[in-house]
Amino acid sequence: MKYYIIAGEASGDLHASNLVAEIKKKDKKAEFRGCGGDRMKAEGVDLLKHYRTMAYMGFVEVAVNLRKVLGNITQVKKDIVEYQPDALILVDYPGFNLRIAKFAHEKGLKVFYYISPQVWAWKRRRVKKIKASVDKMLVILPFEEEFYKNYGVDVTYVGNPLLDELAKFGTANRSIFLRRNSLGEKREIIALLPGSRKQEVKRMLPVMLKVVSHFPEYQFVVAGVSSLEKALYKKIMGNADVFFVENQTYELLQNSSAALVTSGTATLETALFSVPEVVCYKATGFSYRLAKWMIKVKFISLVNLVMDKEVVRELIQSDLNEENLVNELDLLLHNGKRQCQLLEDYEELKDRLGNAGASEMAAIAICDAIKLKR
DSSP, X not given: OEXXXXXXXXXXXHHHHHHHHHHHHHOTTOEEEEEEOHHHHHTTOEEEEEGGGTOOOHHHHHHHTHHHHHHHHHHHHHHHHHHOOSEEEEEXXXXXXXXHHHHHHHTTOEEEEESOOOTTTSOTTHHHHHHHHOSEEEEOXXXXXXXXXXXXXXXXXXXXXXXXXXXXXXXXXXXXXXXXXXXXXXXXXXXXXXXXXXHHHHHHHHHHHTTGGGOTTSEEEEEEOTTSOHHHHHHHHTTOSEEEEESOHHHHHHTOSEEEEEXXXXXXXXXXXXXXXXXXXXXXXXXXXXXXXXXXXXXXXXXXXXXXXXXXXEEEGGGOSHHHHHXXXXXXXXXXXXXXXXXXXXXHHHHHHOOSOHHHHHHHHHHHHHHHHO
16 A cells, blocks of 8 residues: 655654554555655655655744745655555644645545644634545544544544553663763753754743753753754753763653653653753744634643643743743752652553554554455
């Protein structure tokens, strides 16, 4: 079978690559083409475009780069027609992928959506588009299954792929990690996770760095990603007393006492490593006002959304400042009652997410549906 798969950012690239690996186990003649990143390419996907040329964040940035976005959409549509896949697999990235879903459905392709857009949070009208153009939703958060069923969408909860990643990761050797990155063994680590997009890092890292001088007994470590240039981080970090690691986020979290984390998938990853965290988020003024008007949920972090209560503190927009960050981090590090409650909630979170195996479950659902079609 021929599969066309599209992921538009780092986390999507990771989960798409794992899905491709599982499909190849079920379909020995599987061929893949699409858009994504280095992990997908390593797994054998013939890339039309790298996600670095596609990832635009927020209303303003999308508007400014609209010509490029529309050009990418046109290119992908043309490529799908030429490739003639048996199935289209879309991974998150809704602004782009929902347009492709409509196009592919009209062309008679079987369309699967793995990792749902957050339509339960905002733009619920998108559910109608999904129902009209997506044959099967494969969701990774427990509450999403019931949400889609209420709208009559064919949906299956496959589990969360982060659990697959953690199961594969195992346990990092602390001494090796510390030596490799010139970190001291006597001082505890606080992780700074500023995000995986350029705009996020430029917005989040400067405010995170403001807490460093308040905790001289700890060593702060910035988690970088290879999809962004080191120069970006170095320029922002300047002479700050912080360390930098690249593509070692899991090793860093496993060896950290607390973390400041940009809202997104990383908030859930941090919780699954049982690391106390403060969730950080700041957008442009216009984007934030528009999002606040449109968003229909109480929380922005996946941890709180899954638990349906405030487990981790969210510092958003003007609340994300030096004073609040220092106070919240101090609570995480020195308030025993707060730490115990947080860790208890983390264990319940893990129970709600279930066991590893999301990639395999998604692969089974896709392969079975294609066979039924043919």
